[in-house]
Amino acid sequence: MSDDVSAKVSRIIAEQAMVDAADVTPDKTPEALGLDSLAIVEIVFAIEEAFDITIPYNANDPKDSDFDISTVGGVISGVKTLLAEKG
Amino acid sequence: MHRVAVTGIGVVSALGTGREAHYAGLAEGRCGIGPIELIDPERLMIKIAAEAKDFRGEERFDRQELLLFDRITQMALVAMDEARAQSGIEFDEALGLRTATIIATAMGGLHTCDENYRTVYQEQKNRVHPFIIPRLMANAPVSQISMKHGLMGPAWSVSTACASSNHAIGQAFHMVRSGMVDAAVTGGTESVLCFGGIKAWEGLRVMSRDGCRPFSADRNGMVLGEGCAILILERMDRAMERGADILGEIAGFGATADAADIVAPAVDGAARAMTIALTDAGMAPDEVGYINAHGTATSLNDKTEAAAIRLALGPAAERVMVSSTKSMHGHAIGAAGALEAAAVLMALGRGIVPPTINHAAPDPEIGLDVVPNTAREARVDAALSNAFAFGGLNAVLAFRRWQG
Numbered sequence: 001m002s003d004d005v006s007a008k009v010s011r012i013i014a015e016q017a018m019v020d021a022a023d024v025t026p027d028k029t030p031e032a033l034g035l036d037s038l039a040i041v042e043i044v045f046a047i048e049e050a051f052d053i054t055i056p057y058n059a060n061d062p063k064d065s066d067f068d069i070s071t072v073g074g075v076i077s078g079v080k081t082l083l084a085e086k087g
Numbered sequence: 088m089h090r091v092a093v094t095g096i097g098v099v100s101a102l103g104t105g106r107e108a109h110y111a112g113l114a115e116g117r118c119g120i121g122p123i124e125l126i127d128p129e130r131l132m133i134k135i136a137a138e139a140k141d142f143r144g145e146e147r148f149d150r151q152e153l154l155l156f157d158r159i160t161q162m163a164l165v166a167m168d169e170a171r172a173q174s175g176i177e178f179d180e181a182l183g184l185r186t187a188t189i190i191a192t193a194m195g196g197l198h199t200c201d202e203n204y205r206t207v208y209q210e211q212k213n214r215v216h217p218f219i220i221p222r223l224m225a226n227a228p229v230s231q232i233s234m235k236h237g238l239m240g241p242a243w244s245v246s247t248a249c250a251s252s253n254h255a256i257g258q259a260f261h262m263v264r265s266g267m268v269d270a271a272v273t274g275g276t277e278s279v280l281c282f283g284g285i286k287a288w289e290g291l292r293v294m295s296r297d298g299c300r301p302f303s304a305d306r307n308g309m310v311l312g313e314g315c316a317i318l319i320l321e322r323m324d325r326a327m328e329r330g331a332d333i334l335g336e337i338a339g340f341g342a343t344a345d346a347a348d349i350v351a352p353a354v355d356g357a358a359r360a361m362t363i364a365l366t367d368a369g370m371a372p373d374e375v376g377y378i379n380a381h382g383t384a385t386s387l388n389d390k391t392e393a394a395a396i397r398l399a400l401g402p403a404a405e406r407v408m409v410s411s412t413k414s415m416h417g418h419a420i421g422a423a424g425a426l427e428a429a430a431v432l433m434a435l436g437r438g439i440v441p442p443t444i445n446h447a448a449p450d451p452e453i454g455l456d457v458v459p460n461t462a463r464e465a466r467v468d469a470a471l472s473n474a475f476a477f478g479g480l481n482a483v484l485a486f487r488r489w490q491g
Contacts, residue, residue: 038350041292054132059292060308060385 005051005083009076012046026073033072037062040069047075053082090323091263091338092489094331095174097166098429100314100416101137106169109316109426110433112415113441114462119416120299120310126282133294136280137312137417154218156231157196162315163228163276164235171236174319175331176270178236187268188233188242189259190317191251191275193421194284195244196223201281228276232317240268249381251275252424253474253482256318257340260484263320270322274425276315285311291350293385299418301382301411302389302457304448309383312417316425333489335435338469339368345479352391352475354398357381360481361399361471368469368485372403376467377434379427380457381475382411382443383418392473393453408465410443410458424474428484434467435488 007021014021017033024033030040037059044057055078056066068074098105101119102112112119119137128134144153144161156164171178178186199222206212221227226244233242241262245255252275259273279288288294288311295308326333341363345356365372381392389411397404412430419426434440439462446459470486 041290044292045290057292058307060295060387 005080006076008050009047009079013043013072016043024072028072047079051079051083053086089264089266090336091260092321092323092326092333093318093335094321094326094333095170095319096316096429096432097169098316099139099142099162099166100426101139101312102416104142109429113412113430113433114439116442116444116461117415118444131285132289133285133296135310137310138280139314155222157199157222158278159192159196159276160228160231164231166315166317167232170317170319176319178238183237184239185269186238187240187259187262187271188229188238189245189255189271189273190229191245191255191421192225192277193246193248193251194279195225196227197279197284198281199223201283232272238272247480248476248478249420249423250474250476250480250482251421253484256428256484257342257482259320260337260340263322269325271320272317273320274317275422277420277422278313279311279420280313298445299384299414300445301384301414301443302450302453303446304450306384309385310417312419314419314422314426316429318428333491335432336487336489337484338487339364339485341367341483343481347479350477352388353479354391354394356479356481357395357475358398360483364471364483364485370469370485372400374469375407375471377440377470378407378409379431379472380409380411381473382413390452393455408440408458409455410441412441414444427472431470431472431486434470435486438464438466440465
């Protein structure tokens, strides 16, 4: 299941960044993938729709959000946490 | 080239219905933002807004009128009556032919769209009321005002997101200044505070869940508002001739495009708009006593705007009073600049500079005199009002105190 989540999140990010899914490794930052703030908001939306979760993300001050978007790995573990809370 | 006087203003905002209620709220530093009450907030994530809670169309218009007037048109007609009464201007046929009507709205009759989409999509009705189009069209406020007051000169609506009102007022100012018309009815009207409108804004994730704190270190986003302000502009010589009470002078207008990003603001485009407004007004940076900031309370806008003010004003930026009245009346989108023109006219005419409320702690990246929390008594001879729209469209108005 956890691999599924990683794969699905990576696919969403890859699609938005217009890169190959294989390049979306856990250590990659949004900057490294060429994602601007608008692209990140779109990714958050796409992930919410894909997993039926609500991500506490404030585009106005990403560092202040209760959701780590600093790396791909951070996003994946955040999604897993939200899925676990959802039960 | 004619000088341009403001001789009347009418206001509907979260601070109250009527100019004096708006001014009193600004002077008291009262916050018009609170829990959403006019619609059901059940499925909303953002549950606060600056609603014009005491403005209820059904108390002011009859059934037949309500079928034709969206909330933005209702507010515009009420604000227009107040502005006209204050100016004392009489629109006889000769003046009506020489009066422009230029009124902003970013979104048009969004409540009407929202209600009728619900009818056809959610309730699965196959038919809507015959007046939906004339009720929702963006020019409905312009047309209803022109019809009611007999204004037969150039008339249209202006839509540039959050800068709509400043573009409208700037255009009306140009028309009067150039002699194209003798008078103009201008301003902006907006209400996006319906379910679909708020949902759309939620999508951008730049809204605060707990309050509007422009320029404060702890700011975390914008808060939507609604409202309308209508201004009566007249050729200065005609206003003086008829003994009108002159509330202030519009002296310059500057407008630019960033040509950069669809949402992020840019220092250069904003600064150029301020510089052009100053040049257009023949105003030196150190004459400016007050700037009504765009001040949305997003992290990026406020930082960018502070840098732009420094770039445009140079050393004078360190002395000028800068406040964001959105902290009190919320961000009224297409009506924002008009509600803020009212704040500027209060500062010029009454010597009361409205504050930036909810200021908890200074942000070192701002570092300007943001008139924190409490209004200030000060003589202001010249002022700017900033509006910077999504899509990088900037519009700045320059005002002078009338010293006649």
